[in-house]
Amino acid sequence: MHGWSYLHTTHSPGISKRSVQMKLYNQSKREFCLTFLCFFSMxxxxxxxxxxxPVMTITVEEKATQLFPKLNQSQLAAGPFLVKTPALSPYHHQLWLIATMILDSSKDQSFEKxxxxxxxxxxxxTDHxxxxxxxxxxxxxxxxxxxxxxxxxEPLxxxxxSQLSHTHLIVLMRFHGLEDIVSWTTVKEVLFYYKTYNPSFTKLEIWVRFVFLLIAFLASCWFGHSLRKYPVSDWAIEQKWLSVLLPMLILYNNPVFPLVFLMDSWLPSFLDSLFQSSxxxxxxxxxxxxxxSLRQNDRKLVSFYLFKLLLVGWMWLVVIVAxxxxxxxELHHPLYSAPSDTNHFYFFKVCFFTAGGIYTLYLL
Incomplete structure (x- = not known):
């Protein structure tokens, strides 16, 4: 009935357990191939x-020599640079401003400063x-x-x-300490790149998440309807876990994901990370x-689940905190750069990979 036949008896040394048999274990070769064909087709x-x-991100370039007010040759090294971003909307989601210095190639010099x-x-x-x-x-x-x-x-x-609540941004930059590089090299140009998410990609992401959210919800309803007549004690371990994973899959697709673009708050983004990590x-x-469970039928909370919960909970907590x-x-420090300011994350990396190594060994 609805993919399960009641009851299937599983025998193991000293234990006889009846459970609702899953259709997956009784499929013919043709049905098995069709199942995988549908999966790989999707x-x-x-x-x-x-x-x-559409591409995920879009980039707009602007040259320092075209800025207003005009900069002389000596100011190209340290500024000040006054720039105005292109038009922004919540669908642009995030903004990265990157600068690249173009030096005189005739002077063969390498340096770090x-x-x-x-x-x-x-x-x-918005009203300008x-x-x-x-x-x-x-x-x-x-x-x-x-x-x-x-x-x-290298780009700077x-x-x-991480949140855009204005139509345009006016940014004034100064590079204190680079004034003296003009003594041994010539700065020909400074290129500024405004990198944002593509609004078309953002809209596609919203629709794709909504479709998969709907599919996950329908699958959860179908699963619950199929097993409604059977007591939970007769469910197989895979069926019990599916009753947990399907609602978690609904949260993974995040029913409140559009609030990331509609609310000027950190909470929707935090919930998105929380749902995916969970x-x-x-x-x-x-x-x-x-x-x-293939090797152990005694599945008590302390002896079977406790260490597993602590191990996976360790990795989950590290990811959430980091x-x-x-x-x-990112919210409080606009100049924060994840690639260059992540020294304090080494502790979290060590904890996560340690837990991951223990998980792999424990799985084997």
Whole structure:
């Protein structure tokens, strides 16, 4: 009935247990092949949608020599640079401002130099009224300029805004400490790149999440309807776990995901990270419990589940704390750069990979 026949008896040494038999174990070769064909067809459709769909990010370039007010040759090294971002909307989601120095290629020199980056940000509202500063004082951060004679200068991360609540941003930048590089080289140009999420990609992501959310909800309803007549004590361990994983899959697709773009708050993004991490943790716990259940029929909380819960909970907690700290840093410090400011995450990396290694050994 609805994919399950009642009852199936499983015999093991000293134990006889009846459970609701799953249709998966009674499929013919043709049904088994059709099941996998449908799965890989859906997987191929998703891959095709990703390849044929819009690009994830878009980048707009602007040259320092075209800024107003005009800069002389000596000011190209340290600024000040006054830029205005292209038009922004909530669908752009995030903004990265990146700078790249172009040096005179005739002077074969390689060098590394630390400097102090100072940035002031003002937001222009939707009605294009007077701009208002996003903070009372300029933001300051240390950056390192790395230039080589072969590859030129590496890009500099200026700022990263994880929430966009203004139509335009006016950014004033100064590179304190780079004034003296003009004594041994010539700065020909400074290129600024405004990198954001593609609004078309964002809208596609919203629709794709909604479709998979609907599929997960319908699958949960169908699963609950199919087993409604059978007591939970007669369910197989796979069926019990599916009753947990399917609701977690609904949360993984995040029913409140559009609030990320509609609310000027950190909470929707935090919930998105929480739901995804929780589903992946539940999936890890599922595989661990399912694999060990083949060799152990006594599944008491302390002897069977406790260590598994502590191990997977360890990894889940590390991911949640690390992602929350990074999110708060991005919100309160626009100059925060994850690739260069993650030294304090080494502890979390060690904890996570240690737990991952123990998980792998315990699984085997």
């Amino acid at each position: 997987l191929g459709l998703c891959a095709l949608l990703g390849l044929a769909g 630390w400097f102090q980056l100072s940035v002031s940000i003002e937001g222009v509202p 009224s007077s701009s208002a500063p996003l903070s009372e004082t300029p933001h300051n951060r240390s950056r390192q300029l790395i230039c080589s004679s072969n590859d030129g200068c 991360s200026i700022l990263h805004l 589903f992946l943790a539940a999936l890890l716990l599922f595989w661990l419990c399912l694999y060990h 992602s929350t700290m990074q999110r708060l840093n």
